[in-house]
Every structure is written in C-alpha cells, then in structure tokens.
Amino acid sequence: MTEVAVEELAEPYLRGVLATAGLDVEYVRGEGDTLYYRRGDEEVPVLDLVGGYGSTMFGHSHPELVAYARELLAAGTPIHAQFSRHPYANDVAAGLNRIIRRETGSDESYFAIFANSGAEAIEAAMKHAELERYARVEGLRAEIAAHAEAARAAAADGVVDAGEVDAAVAEATAHNEALFAATPLFLAPVGSFHGKLAGSTQLTYNPVYRAVFSALAAQARFVPVDEPGAIDDVVRSESRWLHDVVADGGRVTVVRRPFPRFCAVVLEPILGEGGIHEMPEAFVQDVQRLAGELDIPVVVDEIQTGMGRTGAFLASSHLGLRGDYYALAKSLGGGIAKAAVMLVKASRYQSSFEMMHSSTFAKDSFSCLIAGKVLDLLEAGDGEVYRAAEERGTELLDALRGLRTEFPEVLTDVRGRGLMIGLEFAEQGEAGSGILRELHGSGFFGYYLAGFLLREHGIRTFPTSSAVHTLRFEPSALISSADIARLTEALRDLCREIRDTDGGRLAPVG
Numbered sequence: 012m013t014e015v016a017v018e019e020l021a022e023p024y025l026r027g028v029l030a031t032a033g034l035d036v037e038y039v040r041g042e043g044d045t046l047y048y049r050r051g052d053e054e055v056p057v058l059d060l061v062g063g064y065g066s067t068m069f070g071h072s073h074p075e076l077v078a079y080a081r082e083l084l085a086a087g088t089p090i091h092a093q094f095s096r097h098p099y100a101n102d103v104a105a106g107l108n109r110i111i112r113r114e115t116g117s118d119e120s121y122f123a124i125f126a127n128s129g130a131e132a133i134e135a136a137m138k139h140a141e142l143e144r145y146a147r148v149e150g151l152r153a154e155i156a157a158h159a160e161a162a163r164a165a166a167a168d169g170v171v172d173a174g175e176v177d178a179a180v181a182e183a184t185a186h187n188e189a190l191f192a193a194t195p196l197f198l199a200p201v202g203s204f205h206g207k208l209a210g211s212t213q214l215t216y217n218p219v220y221r222a223v224f225s226a227l228a229a230q231a232r233f234v235p236v237d238e239p240g241a242i243d244d245v246v247r248s249e250s251r252w253l254h255d256v257v258a259d260g261g262r263v264t265v266v267r268r269p270f271p272r273f274c275a276v277v278l279e280p281i282l283g284e285g286g287i288h289e290m291p292e293a294f295v296q297d298v299q300r301l302a303g304e305l306d307i308p309v310v311v312d313e314i315q316t317g318m319g320r321t322g323a324f325l326a327s328s329h330l331g332l333r334g335d336y337y338a339l340a341k342s343l344g345g346g347i348a349k350a351a352v353m354l355v356k357a358s359r360y361q362s363s364f365e366m367m368h369s370s371t372f373a374k375d376s377f378s379c380l381i382a383g384k385v386l387d388l389l390e391a392g393d394g395e396v397y398r399a400a401e402e403r404g405t406e407l408l409d410a411l412r413g414l415r416t417e418f419p420e421v422l423t424d425v426r427g428r429g430l431m432i433g434l435e436f437a438e439q440g441e442a443g444s445g446i447l448r449e450l451h452g453s454g455f456f457g458y459y460l461a462g463f464l465l466r467e468h469g470i471r472t473f474p475t476s477s478a479v480h481t482l483r484f485e486p487s488a489l490i491s492s493a494d495i496a497r498l499t500e501a502l503r504d505l506c507r508e509i510r511d512t513d514g515g516r517l518a519p520v521g
Contacts, residue, residue: 029162032455033519041071044486044494046471057465060472062485063185065283065315065431066397069388070344076345079384080377088376093369099379102123106386107354108229111337114328121354123338124364125374129314129340130206132351133277135360135368136310136336137197137210140275142361143308144195147271155187155255155268171258179263184255184459190251190270197231198242198276200294202285204477205277214277216285217477229274233275236294242301246273275336275487276302277310280326286478287426287433295332308335308359314344314351315457317343319389319488321429322401329428335359345385348378399488404429406492407484410499418506430488433481434502436460444513456480459517460505466519468501 012065019026029035033293040047040054044062059071069076106124112118121175124139126132159180159336166173197214199205210228211219232249234242252267276298282288310370316326318339323329325337338350349372372378389396408425411434415422424435439451450459457474460482464470475481486494508516 016374028455028458031365031519032458033466034458036465043070043072043489046071051220056469058470058497060470060484060486060490060498062487063341063346063432065318065320065485066341066344067346068318068320068400068430069385070343070489072386073344073345073347075388076266076347076381076437080347080381083377083380084178086282088380090372090375090377093371097374097376097379099376099383100374103352103379103382103386104354104392105147106383107339107352110324110386111354114323115333116324117333118504119355122357122360124355124368125355125379126340126351126353126370127349127372127378128206128351128358129312129338130208130211131315131373132340132353133211133214133312133371135353136277136355137214137274138368139336139355139361139364140308140310141195141229142367143359144271144274144363146361147306148191151268151271152187152191155183155253155263158254159183159464162256162263163259170192170261171263173374175263176256176258179256179265183250183265186254190253190272193251193272195229195274196249196272197229197274198234198245199231200236200278200285201233202236202280202282202288202477203233203277203279204282204284205279231277234294236288236291239293239297239458242294246301246305249273259267271305271307273305273307275308275310277312279312279314279316280330280332280333281316281321281428283315283431283433283483284476284478286435286475286481287431287483289426289428290330290332292330295330299333302335303407308356310334310336310338312338314338314340315485316431319397319400320431320485323405324389324396324397326428326431343382343385344378345381347470350378350382365474396488400429403486403488403490403495404432407432407486407490407495407498408436410495411502414502414506416501417503418510421506421509427484430484430490431483433475433478434484435478435481438480439509439514442514446518447509450514450517457482461504462519463508463517464501467516468497468503470498470501 036048038046038048045056046059049195124135162176165171166176201215203216214231215221215227216233232245234245251270253270255266255268257264257266311327335355335356344350411425415425423437426433439447442448450456457479461473472482475483
C-alpha cells in the first residue's frame with residue numbers, strides 16, 4: 012500500500028528549522044536520561060541533556076512517579092472538581108513552605124496560587140503585583156482627593172483664595188489622571204526570560220519574542236546586572252510624581268508625592284535562556300535594597316533553576332536572594348504532570364486575587380498529588396537528590412572547564428551551578444572556513460552544534476534561546492560519571508571539527 016503524505020500543520024515552520032539542523036527526530040520513549048527514536052525496527056538511544064528545559068529532575072518516566080500516576084488514574088482521582096475543597100493543594104503549599112523556611116530562615120508563610128506552566132505562574136505574579144500597586148494608587152488617589160476637598164472648604168471659608176485653589180486643583184487633577192492611566196513598569200535583568208505569554212513576554216529581554224507584542228501588556232525596563240548602581244539610574248529616569256494640593260496656614264501649595272509606577276522586580280537566580288549566567292551578588296543586593304525603598308515585591312523566577320537543580324531547593328538561596336513571590340514549575344510535575352505554583356508572602360498577599368484569577372486545570376488532584384510525591388522524593392534521605400545535583404554538577408563543570416583549557420580558541424566560557432550549566436562557543440563570523448562563517452551567519456549556530464552531537468554521538472542538547480552560541484546542559488540528578496565522560500568525548504570531537512577542519516560535518520547532509 013502506498014503511503015499518503017500528510018500535510019504538516021502543527022507548527023510547520025518550526026519543523027523546518029529543526030530539519031535544517033538535523034534535529035527533527037520523533038522520540039517514542041523516555042527512561043531516565045535517555046530518549047529513544049526508531050530507525051526501522053530498532054530503538055536508538057539518545058542521552059538527553061536538555062532535560063525538558065529543566066523539567067526532568069528525576070529523569071523521564073521515573074518508576075515511582077509513573078506507578079503513583081497509574082494508581083491515581085486507576086482510582087479515578089477527580090481531576091475536574093473545580094470550585095471545591097482541595098486538601099492535596101494545601102498539602103503541596105505546606106510542603107513548599109516548610110522547605111522555603113528551612114532554606115531562607117524566614118518564618119513567614121507564603122500563600123499559593125496554582126497554575127499549569129511557568130509562564131502562567133509568572134502571569135499570576137504580574138497580576139498580583141499590579142493588584143498590590145493598584146491598591147496603593149487608589150489609596151493615594153483618595154488622599155489627594157480629600158486634600159483637594161479640604162482646600163476647597165478652606166477657600167469657601169475665606170482662608171485661602173478660591174481662584175488659586177481651583178486653578179491648582181485643575182492642574183493637579185489633569186497631571187495626576189495622566190499618571191493614573193499610565194502603564195505600570197516592571198524591572199528585570201538584561202538577558203531575562205520569563206515565558207512567551209502576553210504578559211510574561213514583556214519581561215523577556217530578547218526583542219524577537221517581545222517587541223511585536225509590546226502594546227498588549229505592561230512594560231519592563233531591563234537593567235544590566237554587571238553595572239553597579241544601574242538599577243538606581245533606571246528608577247530615577249522612570250520615576251514620576253503626583254501633585255497634591257494642600258491648603259495650610261492661609262497658603263495653597265502643591266506638594267510632590269512619589270507615584271507608585273513600578274510593580275515589581277522580576278528575576279531568575281540564573282539566567283536560563285539568556286545564556287546561563289548567575290546573578291552577581293552586588294546586583295542581588297541592589298535589587299533587595301531598591302525593592303525595600305520602593306516597597307515593591309521581588310518576584311524570584313525559580314521555574315528552571317528551582318526544585319533542587321543547583322544543589323538546593325531554591326537557586327536563590329545560594330545568593331542570599333529572598334523573594335516576596337516565588338514562581339515554581341517544570342520539575343514540580345516530576346516530568347509527568349503539568350504543575351506550577353506562584354507563592355506570595357503573607358504580608359503582601361491580596362486575598363481578593365483568588366476571585367480575580369483562576370485556571371481550569373490548575374490545582375487539580377492529579378497534578379497536586381504528583382507534585383507532593385516529587386517533594387517527598389526531593390526531601391528523601393535528608394536531601395540526597397540535592398547532594399547528587401551538586402556533586403554531579405561539579406563533576407560536569409570540571410570536565411567542561413578541562414575542555415575549555417584544551418580548546419581555548421573554540422570555547423570561551425563555562426558557567427552555571429549544579430545541573431544547570433552553559434558552555435559558550437566562540438563566534439565564527441571571521442572563521443577561515445566559509446562553511447563555519449555561513450553557519451554563524453544563519454543565526455542558528457548553536458542548533459547546528461546540537462545537530463552534530465545528536466547525529467554523530469547520540470547526545471541531545473540545545474543552545475539557550477537568546478544566546479545561541481551557548482549550549483545548555485540540564486540533565487537529571489541520575490546522570491552518571493559515564494554519561495559525563497561520554498559527553499566530554501563528544502564535545503572534544505565537536506571542538507576538533509571546528510578547530511581543525513572546515514566544519515563540514517556540522518551541517519546535515521540531505
């Protein structure tokens with residue numbers, strides 16, 4: 012029977028990009044750090060170092076999680092029981108609170124808003140931060156209106172000139188209403204990535220993802236992390252002042268009051284898609300200080316960095332970074348469920364948010380119970396998984412640093428922490444080889460590197476999306492020394508191909 016070609020309708024452009032780099036592989040099974048694809052009747056194993064972009068801390072199809080998932084589904088766990096009591100969600104929130112208290116030394120509770128994905132958790136954080144800001148704005152609006160009424164009353168009593176009051180109030184009202192209607196601002200680091208939904212994409216630095224949608228949502232101001240005081244400069248340039256008319260002692264004065272223009276600072280402890288860069292300590296300190304001065308929340312995006320990946324539950328705990336909000340996702344679902352949560356410190360929590368924000372599939376029994384099991388696995392053996400992430404991460408970092416020493420003309424940097432590591436390759440725009448120059452100019456250089464590793468060595472990795480010369484490595488805590496040795500040899504072959512040949516093997520044939 013002749014096979015009929017099926018038209019590609021599911022993101023066909025992306026399929027074409029993958030095909031160009033030799034990455035259009037259909038995986039049929041996953042186990043541990045291995046994915047399998049079919050070549051005829053044969054299953055071909057691939058060492059997966061993408062790890063679901065940080066989603067598979069326990070690898071693919073972890074047997075204990077799979078068995079638990081089957082048990083839940085066989086028992087008919089009520090996935091669609093919205094607007095009812097969800098004790099399993101409360102259990103997850105309580106478990107997260109216990110861990111965060113231990114790592115941060117704080118005794119304040121965090122309330123939980125559940126979601127399906129990291130981007131959705133960030134959207135919830137953005138909305139909640141704006142609700143906080145809105146309450147402050149409305150409070151100021153009421154105070155200023157009360158002062159204007161008091162000034163008018165003083166004018167009616169002949170204490171101050173009525174014309175002067177009317178003119179001052181009219182000017183202040185026009186000025187203030189323009190500010191009240193202005194779009195709020197978020198602060199985020201240069202290189203940040205927080206998702207591609209309408210709101211979260213505005214916190215994502217790469218203009219390819221952000222610029223065309225800038226009219227849809229609140230805006231961000233991006234701050235370089237390696238320039239001391241840069242965040243203060245941004246705030247000074249963007250600060251605005253309300254005008255408050257006050258009648259006192261027979262005089263009418265217009266008092267400037269700071270307008271709460273900023274919603275929050277949002278940051279990743281380690282920039283993921285921005286090239287695997289850990290936040291500098293000085294920048295973290297500037298963020299904490301400035302957020303306190305402005306009385307705005309610090310939203311820590313632990314979607315990719317959290318859940319033990321860096322050797323602690325929160326990567327931010329290594330930096331002394333304390334969040335008013337935390338966003339968690341990816342490995343929270345154990346590589347099986349779509350689970351995410353946004354945590355808000357009790358002192359900042361707006362309870363009315365619970366009636367303003369909801370999500371059909373969030374807080375369901377299946378994803379929450381799987382998340383609870385994931386927390387149990389993370390905490391088992393007094394944090395054995397955290398120690399494994401730190402130890403294997405150190406081993407992998409050491410191996411990659413050795414390669415950098417061996418190939419200084421090919422590799423420019425190795426960075427990261429735990430099992431979130433970036434390997435940066437030198438740009439090839441001025442290479443002697445025309446092939447390397449062409450691959451560099453395509454804008455997909457890192458994807459060609461990844462395609463080579465897949466075809467030639469059965470190893471799966473990708474570049475970070477906003478730094479395409481940096482390959483990412485985010486394996487599970489199950490990765491072995493043998494896996495690291497295998498990767499090292501594959502990367503050595505790749506470096507030799509770039510250094511010693513014209514790079515012809517980097518481009519797939521046919």
